[in-house]
Amino acid sequence: MRDPRRPAGGRRRSGSGVRRRIAAAVGALAVTAGLVAAGPPASAAGLTRVTGFGTNPGNLAMYGYVPDALPSGAPLVVALHGCTQSASDYYTHSGWPQLADRLGFAVVFPETSSANNATSCFNWFEPGDSVRGGGEALSIRQMVDKAVAQYGSDPRRVYVTGLSAGGGMTANLLAAYPDVFAGGSIAAGLPAHCAGSVSAAYTCMYGPPDRTPAQWGDLVRAAAPAGTASWPRVAIWQGTADTTVRPANASELRDQWTNVWGISPTPSRTVSLTGGTTLSVHDDASGRPAVEVYSVSGMAHGLPVDPGSGAGQCGSTGTYYLDTICSAHHTARLWGLDGDGGDPGTLPAPTGLTVTGTTDTSVTLRWNAVAGAESYQVHRGGTKVADTASTAHTDGGLATGTAYRYTVTAVDPAGRVGAASTAVTATTTGFTPTCHTASTYDHTVAQRAWASGGRAYARGSDEYLGLWNTFTVRTLKQTAPGHYVTGGC
Numbered sequence: 001m002r003d004p005r006r007p008a009g010g011r012r013r014s015g016s017g018v019r020r021r022i023a024a025a026v027g028a029l030a031v032t033a034g035l036v037a038a039g040p041p042a043s044a045a046g047l048t049r050v051t052g053f054g055t056n057p058g059n060l061a062m063y064g065y066v067p068d069a070l071p072s073g074a075p076l077v078v079a080l081h082g083c084t085q086s087a088s089d090y091y092t093h094s095g096w097p098q099l100a101d102r103l104g105f106a107v108v109f110p111e112t113s114s115a116n117n118a119t120s121c122f123n124w125f126e127p128g129d130s131v132r133g134g135g136e137a138l139s140i141r142q143m144v145d146k147a148v149a150q151y152g153s154d155p156r157r158v159y160v161t162g163l164s165a166g167g168g169m170t171a172n173l174l175a176a177y178p179d180v181f182a183g184g185s186i187a188a189g190l191p192a193h194c195a196g197s198v199s200a201a202y203t204c205m206y207g208p209p210d211r212t213p214a215q216w217g218d219l220v221r222a223a224a225p226a227g228t229a230s231w232p233r234v235a236i237w238q239g240t241a242d243t244t245v246r247p248a249n250a251s252e253l254r255d256q257w258t259n260v261w262g263i264s265p266t267p268s269r270t271v272s273l274t275g276g277t278t279l280s281v282h283d284d285a286s287g288r289p290a291v292e293v294y295s296v297s298g299m300a301h302g303l304p305v306d307p308g309s310g311a312g313q314c315g316s317t318g319t320y321y322l323d324t325i326c327s328a329h330h331t332a333r334l335w336g337l338d339g340d341g342g343d344p345g346t347l348p349a350p351t352g353l354t355v356t357g358t359t360d361t362s363v364t365l366r367w368n369a370v371a372g373a374e375s376y377q378v379h380r381g382g383t384k385v386a387d388t389a390s391t392a393h394t395d396g397g398l399a400t401g402t403a404y405r406y407t408v409t410a411v412d413p414a415g416r417v418g419a420a421s422t423a424v425t426a427t428t429t430g431f432t433p434t435c436h437t438a439s440t441y442d443h444t445v446a447q448r449a450w451a452s453g454g455r456a457y458a459r460g461s462d463e464y465l466g467l468w469n470t471f472t473v474r475t476l477k478q479t480a481p482g483h484y485v486t487g488g489c
Helices: 016-029 087-093 096-103 135-151 165-176 198-206 213-223 248-261 327-335 440-445
Strands: 048-050 061-065 076-080 106-111 158-163 183-187 233-239 269-273 277-283 289-296 303-305 321-323 354-358 363-366 375-380 383-388 392-395 403-411 417-420 424-427 434-439 449-452 455-458 464-467 473-480 483-485
Touching: 048 135, 061 087, 061 096, 061 135, 076 087, 076 096, 076 135, 076 165, 087 096, 087 106, 096 106, 096 327, 096 383, 106 135, 135 158, 135 165, 158 165, 158 327, 165 183, 165 213, 183 327, 213 248, 233 248, 233 303, 233 327, 248 277, 248 289, 289 327, 303 327, 354 424, 363 403, 363 424, 375 392, 383 392, 434 440, 440 449, 440 455, 440 464, 440 473, 464 473
Parallel strands: 076 106, 076 158, 158 183, 183 233, 233 289, 303 321
Antiparallel strands: 048 061, 061 106, 269 277, 277 289, 354 363, 363 392, 375 383, 375 403, 403 417, 403 424, 434 473, 449 455, 455 464, 473 483
């Protein structure tokens, strides 16, 4: 609830009694769940404090991350941390900076504090903080304006995501500002305007009201500007073993946003993903995903991450950053940030994408020009690997004998990325030799050798290796598929 001693548009000076009551309820999003802050306040390398972003009625701090040489007109993602966490913590673990480097967009990390809430939760349950034009919601809206002006971000491609209390605030922001946010991602969060008081927060977290889809949708429509006809594309992430924000919230979120879109709560299709994740896709009238629900089997309360440098990986593990699947990667795909079919701009997809040559370490591509395009982006496996003004590109530094999938998108003079081309697959030539040391028996088990009459021979070259047993050890070099020799290692 709001502290009556808090000056309008000024700093909160919450009394200890109010803080204790707030902590008793929403602290379950932090203390009960174990959301302990990992690291100091925002100060990680690459994360920069931004000041002077407006009247800041919600008393929030703004931090930004901008990849080197980010062009004007790039997208913007706003990422909200969970209770007792900080902007630095979310920057370090969530994976969004990795995706920003990989796909080319800026990230704003809003940060709340114990001055606003005893456990540093965003006040998703406070009406004055979660509606259009007031409190924390307005502070975040002002951060968007600042980022668009300072980073040159595209105001048509602004997105918001959050974990836990940050997820609850994300849902409210999507309802309050559908004209600002083109998409959202709610991880272990709550339906928009599920709670309007501290006491109601418990109900939503542990057993949300069983409203009809229309009743949930009405809450969004009532919060949005009158006459809103265009809605954000929404990703919903939920662990099936979450005992802090129960999985029923994901079902109610699905009902809420499919109703807002006017589409069926029954999935258009379901897909099995890594990390025990089931994706349910709800398409809009044009056949594009409008609402996606990701259910992560066995995952407790937290944000799904998948540490690594692969195209579909991101983030690092930590307190309630759980090693399952890279939620940022799949969310970015829904929003179209990967240039591979999510939210295309006005330019059509390039046609005629063809592989014109391969070597053992490179692939050369060519495609037809698109009218109005200033440049093109080349994507390998969903990751942008090149910007070029030409209609041809050679992608180098590849592994030998490996298949790669490519798409190309056109970029207009304002930096807006169009639809992705049909994908092509190219396989590099050559073979990378490898060496294997093992007993002659183990070589035969691994199909690197064959045995006859108690003797072992290298597969392919038929070189004699000695007796076939577990004591005779040899080193074999694979020089081609199915071909091994005894020298050269």
